[in-house]
Amino acid sequence: GAVVSQHPSWVICKSGTSVKIECRSLDFQATTMFWYRQFPKQSLMLMATSNEGSKATYEQGVEKDKFLINHASLTLSTLTVTSAHPEDSSFYICSAEPIQGPQETQYFGPGTRLLVL
């Protein structure tokens, strides 16, 4: 089946530093990838939709200058949390929609847990 990986799986950083999270589709190509954020006991909240070769579309309330998204190829999207602060600590999940395959299907990565000290 289609597999999406994320790296790292967890990261601890100091306040003020930047953290990059990678999302890769391992066995399929995806023009569209999605980034979600999940707080404990809360739903997945869509942060942004990333299309290969173009600027990401951010959801209302998400700071695009803080959460930089790059979708440089059909198998890789990155999320960079710039100048991270403790309130950015969360679980970040990506998903990818295959170019070919069942319609309306997103494949999810296992998530990256970020802790900002």
Add this chain to the structure above:
Amino acid sequence: GDSVTQMEGPVTLSEEAFLTINCTYTATGYPSLFWYVQYPGEGLQLLLKATKADDKGSNKGFEATYRKETTSFHLEKGSVQVSDSAVYFCALRLSGYSTLTFGKGTMLLVSP
């Protein structure tokens, strides 16, 4: 706006018990409805889906019927197993849009 409401967990059952996890939705259009499952340490996996009213999605013994009149998509399984222990997410997707709107998730714990 569009939203999905799920019953709060955890739901604790003994093996072979009957499972129901309630899900209702609010949407401005005619959505497709999904159930995703997240096993410990893994990403969300699509469990089943239904794209129009009265459709029944089914997979691995799980079923859910798209009820437009009650705006519901309840997940059911006749006999749960310990391996079904996971978090289950109900979600909707409006026609013509690529984004998913999720419920908060319901943790299921099945004991032997």
